[in-house]
Amino acid sequence: xxxxxxxxxxxxxxxxxxxxxxxxxxxxxxxxxxxxxxxxxxxxxxxxxxxxxxxxxxxxxxxxxxxxxxxxxxxxxxxxxxxxxxxxxxxxxxxxxxxxxxxxxxxxxxxxxxxxxxxxxxxxxxxxxxxxxxxxxxxxxxxxxxxxxxxxxxxxxxxxxxxxxxxxxxxxxxxxxxxxxxxxxxxxxxxxxxxxxxxxxxxxxxxxxxxxxxxxxxxxxxxxxxxxxxxxxxxxxxxxxxxxxxxxxxxxxxxxxxxxxxxxxxxxxxxxxxxxxxxxxxxxxxxxxxxxxxxxxxxxxxxxxxxxxxxxxxxxxxxxxxxxxxxxxxxxxxxxxxxxxxxxxxxxxxxxxxxxxxxxxxxxxxxxxxxxxx
Numbered sequence: 001x002x003x004x005x006x007x008x009x010x011x012x013x014x015x016x017x018x019x020x021x022x023x024x025x026x027x028x029x030x031x032x033x034x035x036x037x038x039x040x041x042x043x044x045x046x047x048x049x050x051x052x053x054x055x056x057x058x059x060x061x062x063x064x065x066x067x068x069x070x071x072x073x074x075x076x077x078x079x080x081x082x083x084x085x086x087x088x089x090x091x092x093x094x095x096x097x098x099x100x101x102x103x104x105x106x107x108x109x110x111x112x113x114x115x116x117x118x119x120x121x122x123x124x125x126x127x128x129x130x131x132x133x134x135x136x137x138x139x140x141x142x143x144x145x146x147x148x149x150x151x152x153x154x155x156x157x158x159x160x161x162x163x164x165x166x167x168x169x170x171x172x173x174x175x176x177x178x179x180x181x182x183x184x185x186x187x188x189x190x191x192x193x194x195x196x197x198x199x200x201x202x203x204x205x206x207x208x209x210x211x212x213x214x215x216x217x218x219x220x221x222x223x224x225x226x227x228x229x230x231x232x233x234x235x236x237x238x239x240x241x242x243x244x245x246x247x248x249x250x251x252x253x254x255x256x257x258x259x260x261x262x263x264x265x266x267x268x269x270x271x272x273x274x275x276x277x278x279x280x281x282x283x284x285x286x287x288x289x290x291x292x293x294x295x296x297x298x299x300x301x302x303x304x305x306x307x308x309x310x311x312x313x314x315x316x317x318x319x320x321x322x323x324x325x326x327x328x329x330x331x332x333x334x335x336x337x338x339x340x341x342x343x344x345x346x347x348x349x350x351x352x353x354x355x356x357x358x359x360x361x362x363x364x365x366x367x368x369x370x371x372x373x374x
Contacts, residue, residue, distance in 0.1 A: 002065050002088055003051030004072035008081035010048070012041055017078040018071065021320035021329050028053060028320055028329065028343075029071070035064055036355045038343065039071065048081065055331070055341045056358050057104075059149040059171055062090040093153055098160035102143075102168040104177070106357055107295060111180050115141040115166070120181070120219070121190040122174045122207065123147070127155030129192055134159075134167040142167045143181075145174045172360070175212050175338050179362045183218045183288040192229045208239055211338060217246050218288040225251065228280040229259055236278040248282040256280055294366040299352035300373055307371045312364060313339055314372045319346070329354070336364040 012020065012027045020027045020041060027041035038053035050072050058064060069088040076083050102111070117140040124130040124144035134142045144167070146152040152171040159167055170177050194207045206212075220226060226248060230236050240255035259279035307314040313333060320329040327347040333339040342359045344351040359365065 001051050001054060002060055002068055003049060004069065004086035004088060005084050006048040006050070006072065006076050006079070006081040007046060007084045008048050008076075008079050009046055010079045010081065011043060014079065015041070015075060017075060019322055019324065021322045021325075023318040023320040023331075026318070030354070030356055031067065032355055035067060036358075037064075038356055039068065047084075048075075048079075050075070055343065056356050057149075057172065059095060059153055061093050061095050061153065063094070065090065065093075093150070094157075095153060096157050096160045098156075098163075100159040100164060100167055100169050101156060102170045104170060104172050104358075104360070106353060106359055107361065108180065110182055110293070111143070111168075113141065113181075113185050115139070117141070117187050118143070118185055119188045119190070120144070120186050121192070122178075122216070123191065123194055124155060124169070125151045125192075127151075127158055127169075129190070130167070131155070131158060131162065131164065134164050135162070138166055140166065140187075143170065144168070145170045145172060145177045147171070147173050174207065175215075176340060176360045176362055178212070178215045178219060179291075179293065179360060181219050183291045184221050186219050187221055187224045188227060189216060189220055189225070190227045193231065194228075194235070206235075206238070208235075208242055209338075210242065211336060213242050213246060217248065217284060218291065220284045222284060222287045224284055226280075226282040226284070228282070230278050230280075231275040233276075233278060236280060239280055243280070243282045247286060248284055251281040251283050255282075291363075293361055293363060295361055296366065296369055296373075299350045300369065301350050302372050303374060304372050305349075307368065311336055312368045312371060313337070314368050315339075317341070327352075334359075334365055334368050335362060338364070340365060 012022050018029055020029055025042060029039040031037050035058060037056040037058040040051050040053045042049055052058060065088040069086060072083060119140060120143045121130045122145050124146050130142060130144045149171060156169050159169060228239055236256050257279045259277040305316055315333045316330050317333055318331040327345050330344050330346040332342050332344060334342060340359050343354060343356055345354050
């Protein structure tokens with residue numbers, strides 16, 4: 001994560017050269033267009049750490065790193081402090097926008113698929129596999145979801161340079177971005193080398209936990225396929241068990257088969273380590289019911305400031321204040337146990353959107369809002 005470390009004995013309350021919102025020992029600073037994100041500030045012994053807030057999911061470019069460095073230098077100069085470390089050097093990471101870029105924003109409508117044959121890769125990394133398929137099968141359309149901004153940026157720039165017109169790339173967490181699509185819309189969903197350090201005791205955080213797997217299954221057309229490649233046998237076994245529970249059938253005799261020929265960045269790395277690749281080709285033989293998503297118009301008046309049951313949660317994680325501003329900024333966890341973390345403006349029990357507010361409407365998000373607004 002881009003950050004700078006300043007050596008100083010000053011505290012957050014001493015930083016008055018920028019409009020810092022503070023909650024306990026942590027502060028956040030708003031960056032507006034074109035970045036629309038927050039910077040985190042916190043003290044650790046005699047150090048002040050300034051880092052990019054990951055909740056607003058910014059794509060890290062040289063322009064953003066330069067902005068963080070300039071702010072850090074201004075604050076260091078104001079506090080008479082020294083920047084003892086930063087990782088904000090330019091790395092020629094620029095964002096070249098083209099038709100391959102799928103913008104994600106609050107209240108985005110479900111995506112309209114482009115062709116009769118539609119494909120999705122979850123976690124496409126730097127895009128080797130997805131872009132190769134898109135080049136080879138120009139009569140089909142491809143979507144890709146990738147959470148890591150650095151890999152996403154690499155894939156996006158490759159896609160734009162190759163001028164592919166049958167592909168869209170999304171930079172977001174697949175647990176939420178999968179809800180951008182209607183049920184029964186994909187012929188193939190690919191998941192290549194997820195969970196490299198898969199552990200059963202962390203199953204709720206897996207891409208194939210019961211909630212996310214159901215969402216993924218619902219997006220596949222009848223007679224479509226979920227295609228998984230992994231070098232982790234435990235993950236392959238877990239995937240076969242949960243697939244069977246959700247009614248997916250192996251295309252061939254066995255759920256798990258050995259895959260020898262596969263060529264991506266991670267596949268090359270694992271080949272050098274003599275890893276075995278396990279393939280699961282799982283067919284969906286039924287139609288899922290259509291999905292309907294609610295939407296809410298902001299601002300929203302909250303009737304309660306916290307809610308929790310066995311499935312849903314609304315919890316305020318922090319209330320950030322700036323004495324020069326009449327509103328506060330709240331950080332909220334909202335949804336299921338896969339809750340989204342979101343920053344809202346907050347004034348007189350009403351929450352409103354900020355330029356930095358970044359989330360997707362999902363059913364669990366909307367169900368939770370119902371509980372706290374009624």
